[in-house]
Amino acid sequence: MADRGFDLEDRLETLEDDDLKRSLSPVDRVAERGYFADPSGGDLPVLDSAEALVFASNNYLGLTDDQRVQDAARGAAATVGTGAGASRLVTGDTLVHRDLERLLTEVKGTDRALTFSSGYAANLGTITALEPDVVFSDELNHASIIDGCRLADTDTVVYDHCDAASLRSKLEERARTAAQDGRDPDAESWLIVTDSVFSMDGTVAPLAAICDAAEEFGAWVMVDEAHATGLYANGGGVVQAEGLEDRVQVQMGTLSKALASQGGYVAGSAALIDCLINDARSFVFSTGLTPPAAAAASEALHVARHSDVRDQLWENVAHLRDGLESMGFEVWGDSQILPVVVGDRTDAIALADGIREREVVVPAIRPPTVPEGTSRLRVVPMATHDQDDIITCLEAFQAAGEEVGVL
Structure with a gap:
């Protein structure tokens, strides 16, 4: 009888041969520094004896601890x-959820907001619920966003990056x-969807x-503020920084990055939120966001709005960018995400390894995640890094860059 299963070993071997196989490296805590373990498969991890600085996290404001x-x-x-215990349409809708959504509504300048179990679920649920004829x-x-368009079975028209x-x-x-x-083109429903801050390039959309x-x-506009929420005006995103609340019909974002929690949200008109409550399958058929996650995000949003953590982050970003560029590195982007472009994938991996040997964690991003010839290190400071941490990171880049031959 024919084997109609799956040759998983062959798939893994191909990934290994193409230098694309990834594995999990546990860390003892989520913060600006931590103890890491080598990939251990299903075995218990053994933490490294040396503490490493983390310049690889989306924990931008350093609020997880x-x-x-x-x-x-x-x-x-x-x-x-x-836990919420059930879908929010059953018994999983708590006052903690409502308090978070009230705060998000206030920050985003909309009628209402709705939280999802993840940012991924928020994008999938929103795009499929709207059922646009064209995205x-x-x-x-x-x-x-790409998967949401596929699942909605909509005509998807792709335009050049950040090019109005x-x-x-x-x-x-x-x-x-x-x-x-x-x-009749007027009979079609059109939705324009863009990230506001792009996670691999650090670019900001011309909203x-x-x-x-x-x-x-x-057309309607939907903006994914996953990498912007909490970092801009009054704890909002780029939409708030540019005063576009009345011109963007759908504001989406996550709670798992600057807001140090888990989950996603959509903010917009009361009619939009009511439609999502009824038609977004990733909301209807998922257990609600856990109450501790909702409460953590609420408090993180409060801290982002009413303390100096945002200023601290942007100071660190400026210091790090200036230092990297003064060494001769090419740094892309206009945000807190600093892609240091190396070009060759082998050089990028070697540079990341050299920096890791100096107890600084910065990942190498290579094809197919990014186009050929644009391999890079994705460098991200946190608000909780102090000036000595920034200097240590820069010194690691300098030493490893000279060792690899990219400086």
Whole structure:
């Protein structure tokens, strides 16, 4: 009888041969420094004896080990419970969820907000619930947006990265093609979707120009603020920094990065949120966000709005960028994410390894995650790194860069 199963060993061997196989390296805590363990498969990990500085996390404000945030999570676990216990449409809708959504609504300048179990679920659920006829998507949008378009079975038109002129030409082309085919382009529902801050390039979308193009053609705009929420004006994202709340119909984001928790959210009109509660399958058929996660995100959002953590982050970003560029490294982006472009994948891996040998953790990002010839190290400081930490990171880059021959 034929074996109709799957040759997993062959798949893994191919990944190994292509230098693409990934593994898990546990760490003792999520913070600006920690003790790491080598990949251990299913065995218990053995932590390294040396503590490493972490410049690889999305914990931008360093709030995962903030006492206020941890106390909020403990308090919710003690008073509400450790888990939601069911879909929020059944018994999993708690006052802790409602409090977080109230704060998100206030920060995002919308009628209402709705939390999901993950940012991935928020994007999938929103795009599939809206059922757009056409999605115009930035070419570097997150995988959850791409998968949401696939699951919605919508026509997806990809425009050049952060290029409002390319978007406008795609909108014009779609309208023209529809008219030539005898279809009424005004009868189609159009959704423009973009990240605000792009996680691998550090670039920031030209949201005002995107809104201009959308309004000219009657399209809706959906902005994924996963890597921006909590970091900009009043703890909001790029939408808030640019005052575009009234021009962006769907604001999405995560609680798992700057807000030091887990989950995702969507903010918008009351009608949008009611539709998502009823039609977003990733909301309807998922157990609600855990109360401790909701409470932790609420407190982290409060800290982001009412303390100096955002200023500390941006000071560290400026110091690190200046130092890397003064050494001769090419640093892309306009945000807290600093991609140090090396080009060759072998050099990028060697540079990351050399930096790791100096007890600094910075990942090498290589194809297929990024295009050929643009392999890079994704460097991200936290608000909780002090100046000595920044200097240590820069010294590691200098020494490893000279050793590898990229400086």
